[in-house]
Amino acid sequence: DYPSEVAVDGSGNVVLYGHLDFFSTKRTSFLARYSASGVLQWKRTVTGTSRIGYVAASAGGDLFLGGSLSGSTFDLGAGPITTPPDSRSFVTRLSSAGVPTWTTFFKGPGSLYLDAAALKTNASSLLSLYSTVPVDLGSGPISGARLLQVDGNGALVWDKALPVRARRIGVGAQGAITCAGHFSGNNINLGGGPLPNAGHDDLFVARLDSSGAHLWSKSYGTTASENLATLAVSAAGDVTLTGRPPFINGGAKRRYSFLIKRFDNAGASGWVQHHGNTKAMKGIQVAADLS
Numbered sequence: 001d002y003p004s005e006v007a008v009d010g011s012g013n014v015v016l017y018g019h020l021d022f023f024s025t026k027r028t029s030f031l032a033r034y035s036a037s038g039v040l041q042w043k044r045t046v047t048g049t050s051r052i053g054y055v056a057a058s059a060g061g062d063l064f065l066g067g068s069l070s071g072s073t074f075d076l077g078a079g080p081i082t083t084p085p086d087s088r089s090f091v092t093r094l095s096s097a098g099v100p101t102w103t104t105f106f107k108g109p110g111s112l113y114l115d116a117a118a119l120k121t122n123a124s125s126l127l128s129l130y131s132t133v134p135v136d137l138g139s140g141p142i143s144g145a146r147l148l149q150v151d152g153n154g155a156l157v158w159d160k161a162l163p164v165r166a167r168r169i170g171v172g173a174q175g176a177i178t179c180a181g182h183f184s185g186n187n188i189n190l191g192g193g194p195l196p197n198a199g200h201d202d203l204f205v206a207r208l209d210s211s212g213a214h215l216w217s218k219s220y221g222t223t224a225s226e227n228l229a230t231l232a233v234s235a236a237g238d239v240t241l242t243g244r245p246p247f248i249n250g251g252a253k254r255r256y257s258f259l260i261k262r263f264d265n266a267g268a269s270g271w272v273q274h275h276g277n278t279k280a281m282k283g284i285q286v287a288a289d290l291s
Helices: none
Strands: 002-008 014-020 028-034 040-046 049-057 063-069 073-075 080-082 087-094 100-107 112-121 124-136 141-150 156-162 168-171 177-183 202-208 214-220 227-233 239-244 248-250 253-255 257-263 269-276
Touching (some): 014 049, 040 073, 049 112, 063 112, 063 124, 100 124, 112 177, 124 168, 168 227, 177 227, 177 239, 202 239, 214 269
Antiparallel strands (some): 002 014, 014 028, 049 063, 063 087, 073 080, 087 100, 112 124, 124 141, 177 202, 227 239, 239 257, 248 253, 257 269
16 A cells, blocks of 8 residues: 555645555555644545545545546545546545545547646646547547646636646646646757757646746757656745666666755745665656745
8 A cells, every 4th residue: 555645735735636545457446534743534445536636625625636547437535436438537526525526638549648737726626638539628629739727616717728748737826726747758848949859758847827828938958868756836936856867787687776856936046956876766746935
């Protein structure tokens, strides 16, 4: 068993999502809520999803879950939810007691991936989707990488095309949006001009306003590969990324290392740290001081 997502609400309650017997073909997961002092309040067993990609908590304690589906029904621990035909991904809002209040499905004939999500306000969420074929999210057929906002009832507010998949999203002051990921091959343009690629996979980070308009974007990389794991946005708007450079095969031994990279609120490139040794290591999560 191991946890993979964590969220904290406005009262300090902690919500934890993780996997039970991860290597089993049943792919059963769990969702649990703890008080600010660490007392278990409730726990739910999750079935019928192939992956939950994010968990977010509002200031009032409501929960938002998003992920991909693997069957005709799924259960978040409060009874089965039937999925419409061709559904590929979902977003669900739950009460503070863990009871679903609404679910929005994203469907299409091909593959549809929910790469990342973040809670923008108590009433809306940001989603990063990638579709291999055109799908209708409420504003007509679209495909490829998209960033979109849904309101408190799961209805589409706006969507924005991206040249590359955003693997993580963060929200800062005044609703400013930060998205990040990695890219390879040709340079990409997120709205501020081409971002160079130094070789293989490089990191990118972009700052957008609350409506999705471009403010700034940057890339970082070496002639090796850098893969994003996650990001954090501080109260001042600084962005911290963590991930890993490529896997290194040293004869019979294999070594991972991980990196931490900082950009300030205006997008200026800050410090970078690389950590690693002869043991398996990789960056998984990063947090920022919000005080």
